[in-house]
Amino acid sequence: MTELSEVLAGGDDPAAPVGVVRVLARHGFGVVEPGQLLAARGTLMGEIVTGGDLLRGALDTSATELARTALSAPGTQEAHVAEDDAVAAGLACAGGATLLAHPLPGDAAAALARGFTQGVPAALVSTVDGTAALVLVGADLAERHGTLGSTDLDTAAAEHLAGLLRRGATVTDRAELAGTDVLVDLWVPVPSLLVVGAGALGEALAAQAAVLGWGCRTASTVAETTAAVEAFTDADVLVLLDHDPAFDEALLAGLRHGRGFLGALGSRRTQAARRERLLAAGITEAQLAGIHGPVGLDLGARTPAETAVSVVAEVLAVRSGRDPGALSAGGGQIGA
Known part of the structure; x- marks a missing residue:
């Protein structure tokens, strides 16, 4: 068939x-x-x-x-x-x-x-x-x-x-x-998570994706990551754990492609350095808004498992067009 x-x-x-x-x-x-x-x-x-x-x-x-x-x-x-x-x-x-x-x-x-x-x-x-x-x-x-x-x-x-x-x-x-x-x-397409980088957080993200019924795969090289991002649909999610500047190539591909969720971990200093490199590569300020970094909602996460929850929570919020906040502070229908 x-x-x-x-x-x-x-x-x-x-x-x-x-x-x-x-x-x-x-x-x-x-x-x-x-x-x-x-x-x-x-x-x-x-x-x-x-x-x-x-x-x-x-x-x-x-x-x-x-x-x-x-x-x-x-x-x-x-x-x-x-x-x-x-x-x-x-x-x-x-x-x-x-x-x-x-x-x-x-x-x-x-x-x-x-x-x-x-x-x-x-x-x-x-x-x-x-x-x-x-x-x-x-x-x-x-x-x-x-x-x-x-x-x-x-x-x-x-x-x-x-x-x-x-x-x-x-x-x-x-x-x-x-x-x-x-x-x-x-x-409604099910998100598919691409995790770039190893370690406890990568494992926690894979576990969180499994709980949500999302697909999850990993990549370790710049070429592999860039090729995957270039084929992204709007349902695909990149979480870049590796801070190597070489992975800017994948982010550039994602920004130019215009599909999917692009998230990158790293300190404020790491984010600032990445931002300057991408601007120097010809990316505009408006395009930079397409990178969620540091990725994740401010939930006070401390452990890899808690950080993984904050990351997928931001993905969910972006996909639904919501500005995250406590349910008790909102006036809308619960579960809507």
Whole structure:
């Protein structure tokens, strides 16, 4: 099966519509990851390619055929997975689902693909009958493609998604907005941490990433680090522990690339020296604001484990657009 983003992006016929299949309702299966999506697209050679999966592949056979029909018209289908098949697929138990299939215009599908590949939030909202769909992409979901049929409904969907986005997690939600029943899928990329440098703090950062469900990898050379940063998406995070000025090359690459979170440890003196070197290399004061250094929130951390908490806390705050403060001092909704 072809990668989901490749199918959505369009390949040799980007203007062609895509048929998508999503989980409208379900019972059983145990805990299921949100954001289930399978897509199908016709090629210029007359073939149909598919990507993605539903419920760990347990429903792919029926869903693939449904996705083919969705290329031309929306529809729903009931599906059931027996106990043995469910367990074999990695699900907790048997269950049933109502699958919603509907066409998605080529430009909207391509926008969704860009969101996935660039590591930025992306959302797909449709009426529950599949007759209208809206795709929103970007850090604040400002880029829109398609419509749910009215300005009021599109606005209500955007406001609903803004609330979901503040939770910082992928979610599938069915809601009534502006008097219309809709199915909402929001994909929020999971951060991936790149730690450059060894020692107790590096180990603590890896442990903290594991607790949060983030990816984590390490690098030790300038070339390896620079190559990784040049390939960053907005979901990627650099934490530079090594103070060697040679690693300025990686920071320069990150600032010019413009994606991801760039964090660097070091004393005030180390930060000042790094700042002067980067300015001398042609980086502007405005660009320097893209480096979080010394990285981490002022939590009074003393140990490597506590410092790791302060680092990931700043990453979370930046990703959510929050100005960190005590919950007791704020007036907003807790958990929003």
